[in-house]
Structures are given as structure tokens and as C-alpha cells.
Amino acid sequence: MANKVKIYSTPACPYCIRAKQYLKDNNIIFENVDVSADAQAGQEMIEKSGQMGVPVLDIDGRIIVGFDRDAIIKALGL
Amino acid sequence: MLDLIIIGAGPAGITAAVYAARKKMEVLVISRDIGGQAAWSGDIENYTGYQFISGPELTSKFEEHLRKFNIGLHENEEVLEVKKAQAVNSLLVKTNKGSYEAKTLIIASGKRSRELNVPGEQELKNKGLTYCATCDGPLFSGKDVAVVGGGNSALDAALQLVKIARQIYLINIAARLSGDPVMQEKLNQAENVTILNQAQVTMVAGDRFVSGIRIKKDGQEKALPVQGIFVEIGLIPNSEFAKELDKNEFGEIKVNCYNGTNVSGVFAAGDVTDVPEKQIIIAAGEGAKAALSVFRYLMQH
Numbered sequence: 001m002a003n004k005v006k007i008y009s010t011p012a013c014p015y016c017i018r019a020k021q022y023l024k025d026n027n028i029i030f031e032n033v034d035v036s037a038d039a040q041a042g043q044e045m046i047e048k049s050g051q052m053g054v055p056v057l058d059i060d061g062r063i064i065v066g067f068d069r070d071a072i073i074k075a076l077g078l
Numbered sequence: 079m080l081d082l083i084i085i086g087a088g089p090a091g092i093t094a095a096v097y098a099a100r101k102k103m104e105v106l107v108i109s110r111d112i113g114g115q116a117a118w119s120g121d122i123e124n125y126t127g128y129q130f131i132s133g134p135e136l137t138s139k140f141e142e143h144l145r146k147f148n149i150g151l152h153e154n155e156e157v158l159e160v161k162k163a164q165a166v167n168s169l170l171v172k173t174n175k176g177s178y179e180a181k182t183l184i185i186a187s188g189k190r191s192r193e194l195n196v197p198g199e200q201e202l203k204n205k206g207l208t209y210c211a212t213c214d215g216p217l218f219s220g221k222d223v224a225v226v227g228g229g230n231s232a233l234d235a236a237l238q239l240v241k242i243a244r245q246i247y248l249i250n251i252a253a254r255l256s257g258d259p260v261m262q263e264k265l266n267q268a269e270n271v272t273i274l275n276q277a278q279v280t281m282v283a284g285d286r287f288v289s290g291i292r293i294k295k296d297g298q299e300k301a302l303p304v305q306g307i308f309v310e311i312g313l314i315p316n317s318e319f320a321k322e323l324d325k326n327e328f329g330e331i332k333v334n335c336y337n338g339t340n341v342s343g344v345f346a347a348g349d350v351t352d353v354p355e356k357q358i359i360i361a362a363g364e365g366a367k368a369a370l371s372v373f374r375y376l377m378q379h
Binding site for chain 1: 286
């Protein structure tokens, strides 16, 4: 079954770019939420992760803060 | 036993690894992340061969180059201690995940953001307090924020926030700002920036998230209600784990022109060293030089 993957990011954040690239390289379909353009999504991200740093990944409800490759691999079962 | 352990995977560490792999050394790279400060850079316009490339793009290129070779790479691993091992000509590296021995070492662990060292900072990290305005700035749309620092990075952060935040307090410990005059002019023209010189941060306040910052100015303590704090007070070398090495007053590892340190078999390269000028291209060059010095050292020992 495909994973439901959402990434909360800002356009200029280096680790957001790296995280998105990593997902693309692994053929993972994901929804990108630009929290700089969507304040409500930003609030949602803060509530989900309990912090304000980007990127935040939501993989099937599992929250990963930052570009943590090991955690992403684990959550996706890669 | 491994020929070489490289600590750090920024421009210096990755270049060293590529050179070492081409010399057929057995190498292990241990690093907290890939790219180091280069990954955090916005636009890079002075790395020869690329008239323009972003930090993340250049980092991807470095990583791609590294992965072309069969090099052991431990990411997300933090080095806690390096010292001489019991065996002759052998060095020990202890990390948060294990310990490793090698004949030689290249320390290319770079620099990290300097912290404020005040109460509340550790608890509220990423909870309104950040060291990357480019990354996290957009989350503070319409909010009141403080930028701490007076150099180029601080002024750059403040200028980025001018268009995002409601009110910006620039908290500078010195009598005047030290960043580029062009940037100072732009800040002076902005209507939502208050510059507080000779002001020292004493505390970061907040429960779940940042709710304020306390400063000392003109002998008086003052509280500013802000939801965001951007710390831009320079960098410090990641050299604490190398206790036996000679360092300069800034904590940078002293190296000779062959990248050798005061301990035989231990080399260092890039921003963590006392080599003047911290640039991506210089770090990469130093990494190459260190790997070639290691190669020569291994031939002799």
C-alpha cells in the first residue's frame, strides 16, 4: 500500500529542498505544503510537531522533524 | 584496521573521501549531516565551474560524487572523542553509536552556529528560537521577532524578516552594527525595525513556545514580548571532541601546511582549522591536500 506522505516546507530552506529531492529520488509521491504561503498549514504543522522548524514530514501520521534520512527510511519501510 | 576515518561530510570531508578512495584507501566517513554549512547556504556564485548554484544543489553534487565510490558513510552519527588507541600507530574514534579504529584521521567537522548560552535557549530551540532565518522566517508572518547579532548574517536575517514580521528588534551587543553599510542603510529605512545597540540577551522566555526575550541595556533589564528569536552571533568550530589537539584562541585546530596536527596520524581540514578564509572552495582544496598527506603518511608508517 502506498504511504501517505506530506511535507511542510518553506521555499528557501535547504533541508526542505534536500528532503523533497530525497523523496523524488525514491519515487515517493508526496504532498508539499508551503507554510510560508499558507499560515493555517503552518499552524497545523506547529500543532502536529510541537515545534516551529521546517521541514516537517508526516508519513502515515508519523511525524519527522528535519531531514532525518534514517527516520524517513524507517517510516517508509525502504 | 581502517586506513582512514574522516570526521565530517562537508566540502572538506567529502573531497578528502573522494581523494582517499581514488588512492584505494579503506575509508570510513562519520558525520552528523551531509554538506555541512554548504547545505545551509543560499546562492553560491564563487565555486569555480558553477557561475551560480544553490547550497543544496552543490551538496547533492558532492554527495553524488562521494557515492560513486564504495566508501563507508555513517550519517547522523556524532563523534564524542578521538584519542590514541592502545596499538601502535592506531587511533580511536568514539561516537554516540560505537567506536572505531584507524591508522589515520582527518578531522573536517566544520563549524556550527554559536549559541546565546542563556536560560531558556535549549528548551525553546525550534519553538520560536532558530538559527536559520532563511528556513524558519516565513513562519513568523505578522509576528513580533528579535534578531540577535550585529554582523552580516544578523543584518541579512533582519532584512529578510522586514517583509514578513510585524516588528523586528535587532539586539546587538556592540556599540554599533558591524555588518555592511549597504545593509545598515536598508534597515534604517525600514519602518518596522528597532535597533538596540549595547544590549545583551539575558533570557529567552516562554512556556511551550517563545513568548519573549529579556535584555540588559544601559544597566537595566528589559523584557520584549516576541514570538520569534533569530540567533546570528557567528560560528564556533566543532573541535571539542579532539582534546589532545593544539588549538588557537578561537578553538580552531592548528594545522601545518600539510594539514598535519600536533598528533602523529591526525590531520585536519576546512573550517574547523586555523587556515585563514572560510570558503567552500578552500575547504574542498584543504580536504584534498589532507587526503594526499594521509596517503604519504601511510607509505611512511
